[in-house]
Amino acid sequence: xxxxxxxxxxxxxxxxxxxxxxxxxxxxxxxxxxxxxxxxxxxxxxxxxxxxxxxxxxxxxxxxxxxxxxxxxxxxxxxxxxxxxxxxxxxxxxxxxxxxxxxxxxxxxxxxxxxxxxxxxxxxxxxxxxxxxxxxxxxxxxxxxxxxxxxxxxxxxxxxxxxxxxxxxxxxxxxxxxxxxxxxxxxxxxxxxxxxxxxxxxxxxxxxxxxxxxxxxxxxxxxxxxxxxxxxxxxxxxxxxxxxxxxxxxxxxxxxxxxxxxxxxxxxxxxxxxxxxxxxxxxxxxxxxxxxxxxxxxxxxxxxxxxxxxxxxxxxxxxxxxxxxxxxxxxxxxxxxxxxxxxxxxxxxxxxxxxxxxxxxxx
Ligand code: MG
Numbered sequence: 001x002x003x004x005x006x007x008x009x010x011x012x013x014x015x016x017x018x019x020x021x022x023x024x025x026x027x028x029x030x031x032x033x034x035x036x037x038x039x040x041x042x043x044x045x046x047x048x049x050x051x052x053x054x055x056x057x058x059x060x061x062x063x064x065x066x067x068x069x070x071x072x073x074x075x076x077x078x079x080x081x082x083x084x085x086x087x088x089x090x091x092x093x094x095x096x097x098x099x100x101x102x103x104x105x106x107x108x109x110x111x112x113x114x115x116x117x118x119x120x121x122x123x124x125x126x127x128x129x130x131x132x133x134x135x136x137x138x139x140x141x142x143x144x145x146x147x148x149x150x151x152x153x154x155x156x157x158x159x160x161x162x163x164x165x166x167x168x169x170x171x172x173x174x175x176x177x178x179x180x181x182x183x184x185x186x187x188x189x190x191x192x193x194x195x196x197x198x199x200x201x202x203x204x205x206x207x208x209x210x211x212x213x214x215x216x217x218x219x220x221x222x223x224x225x226x227x228x229x230x231x232x233x234x235x236x237x238x239x240x241x242x243x244x245x246x247x248x249x250x251x252x253x254x255x256x257x258x259x260x261x262x263x264x265x266x267x268x269x270x271x272x273x274x275x276x277x278x279x280x281x282x283x284x285x286x287x288x289x290x291x292x293x294x295x296x297x298x299x300x301x302x303x304x305x306x307x308x309x310x311x312x313x314x315x316x317x318x319x320x321x322x323x324x325x326x327x328x329x330x331x332x333x334x335x336x337x338x339x340x341x342x343x344x345x346x347x348x349x350x351x352x353x354x355x356x357x358x359x360x361x362x363x
Contacts, residue, residue, distance in 0.1 A: 005259060009037040012255065013059070013074045015095055016086035018043035018050050020186040021109045021135065021251065025084050026053060028252045031263045036255070040074045044087070075099040082255065084135070085110045088188045089312055090354060093117060097347070100130045107254035109135035111205045112312070116305040117350050118208030132209065133254040138202055139209055140250035141228035141241035143257075146210075154232040155212055156240075157202055158222040159282065162194040165223060169194070169286065172325050174318065182225040182245045191315045195328055196282065200293020201311075204304050207297055214298050219290065221280045226269075243269050289329040296336060301343040303336060305350050309357040310335035317362065335361060 012029070016022045022043075029036050038059040043050030047064060054062045060079075063070025071091075075083060075098035082105040085092050092110030097117075099106055101124065108114070113121055125132050134140050138157045146152060160182045164172065177194045178187060185193070192198035203217045228250075230240035243249055248264045256263070284291045289311070296307040314328040323331070335357050342349055 005035055005256075009035060010255070011037050011039050011079055011081045012084065013038070013040040013042070013077070013080050014084045014086060015042045015071055015074065015092070016044065016084075016088070016109075017041040017053055018046040019086055019088065020184065020189075021086035021247065022084070023049075024247050025086060025251050025255070026057060028248055028255065028264050029057070032252075032256075032261060035261065039077060039079050042070055042074055071095040072098055075104070076102050078102055078104070080104045082107055084251075084255065085113065086135070088112070088186050090116060090309070093121075093351075096121060097124060100124045100128050103128050103130060105131040105133065107133050107135050107251075109251075109254075111136060111201045112308050114205045114208045115201050115308045116354065117347060118204065118304070119344075120347055120350075122208050131257075133257050134205075134209055135247075135250055135254045136202060136205065137245075137247065137250045138229040139206060140253055142206065142210060142231055144241045144253065145229075145231045145239040149210060151233050152210075152212075152231045153216065153234045155206055155210060155217045156230040156232060156238070157199065157206060157217060157219050158225070158227050158229050158279075159196065159199040159219055160193065160225045160245075161221045161223050161282075162196065162198075164194055165221065169325055174321065177318075177325055181223070183247070185247075187319060188312070188315055191318060191325075191328075192311070195289045195325065196287035197289035197293065197311050197315075197328070197332075199282070200290045200297075201308065203293060204297045204307075214294055219282050221282050223278055224274065224276065226274050226277055289332065292329060292333055292336065299341055301341045302339070302345045302350060302353050303341050305345075305354050306335055306339045306357050307332060309354045310361055313358050313361045331361060 014022050038057050040061050041059045042063045075095040083099045084107040085096050086109045092113045096113045163179050178190050180190050225245040227240045232238045252263050296303040310332040314331040317323045
């Protein structure tokens with residue numbers, strides 16, 4: 001639970017400090033050294049960067065990927081007021097649950113956690129009185145717009161459309177796919193943005209975070225990425241959150257919530273500079289991953305975990321040059337259609353199915 005900033009610093013750890021969100025979070029924290037104390041940093045393969053971060057930010061301890069129990073150690077360290085979960089992929093799930101069980105608030109940038117086990121994660125967060133504050137820009141936008149969720153009728157999630165919005169997705173290279181027009185992100189999420197699977201994972205994430213049915217979660221393509229998402233109240237009033245496309249804002253808000261600090265803010269938003277805001281419907285025939293995600297979400301049970309595992313493995317295969325971009329959704333679709341869905345699965349069932357999908361997918 002939050003104690004507020006009052007006299008003492010908020011104590012924070014970052015899981016995934018060397019990744020895209022982690023490094024941007026440290027840029028945020030560098031400007032807010034009077035507000036935060038860093039307890040621990042957990043990094044990935046980039047040991048050199050992790051060492052540099054440790055020297056600069058002086059956390060009480062760091063853990064590297066080689067340290068098997070490192071993430072569990074951080075997430076059960078009750079010194080933490082909040083943990084930023086900034087790893088990508090399924091590795092975020094177990095540490096998130098550990099932190100929740102220890103009553104530590106989560107700034108959640110790892111969408112796979114909610115896609116795989118959203119019901120369990122949200123249930124345990126409620127039981128342990130833990131706040132799950134979204135870092136994803138769309139969910140942060142909704143979180144910032146909502147005053148009383150019970151008065152909201154619909155969530156409107158915007159999508160940039162990625163690098164192939166009005167271009168063919170046939171025979172595209174990894175390099176073309178990684179050239180995202182608006183956002184600076186890690187490789188996995190950038191590929192997901194190109195297929196719109198990222199938006200698909202986000203609607204499942206939104207379903208769990210805000211408790212909305214899928215037919216009340218709408219996706220709108222907005223290439224300028226200025227409107228980060230919106231909500232429509234029962235009376236038809238629409239509230240949107242706008243800003244320059246920088247992850248610094250949603251990261252900082254997740255850490256400072258419910259307060260706001262000037263922090264890293266580099267530039268004021270100008271309506272006249274933005275000039276145009278365009279919106280269009282997503283093309284589900286060209287981007288079938290989004291339709292697949294809606295379907296998996298509505299099916300519920302283990303279906304979203306299968307969607308996530310198959311997609312994640314297929315994305316890595318694409319990044320290694322083994323398959324084409326359009327094979328990603330085909331592989332995901334096949335994994336879903338050959339899966340017998342379990343409703344209300346346990347965590348162990350989810351993890352077993354996740355592992356099984358990953359093994360079977362290219363065998
Ligand atoms: Mg997003």
